Amino acid sequence: MKSCREATRLMSESQERRLQLREQASLKLHLAMCAPCRNFGKQLSILRGISKSYAEGGPERTED
Template structure:
């Protein structure tokens, strides 16, 4: 099983490249048993979504 450090590294790398099948399997196994790493994954996803929104000019404005 991956360590938390290895799992978070893979989650970060998955934002830039496709993970190998063995990396995906190892990460999924770790995430099935590790709540803090699942939380990190949710936070990483939210940060990426917020960053994309900011880079695109922010959320849509209504009423203007």
């Protein structure tokens, strides 16, 4: 089984490149057993969404 350090590295790298099949499989196995790493994955996804929104100009604002 991958260590948490290796799992979080793979999750980060998956944002930049497609993981190899064996990397995907070992990451899924680790995530099935590790709640803290699943939480990290959720946080990573949220941060990616926020960053994407910011890069696109953020949410539209209404003036009062």
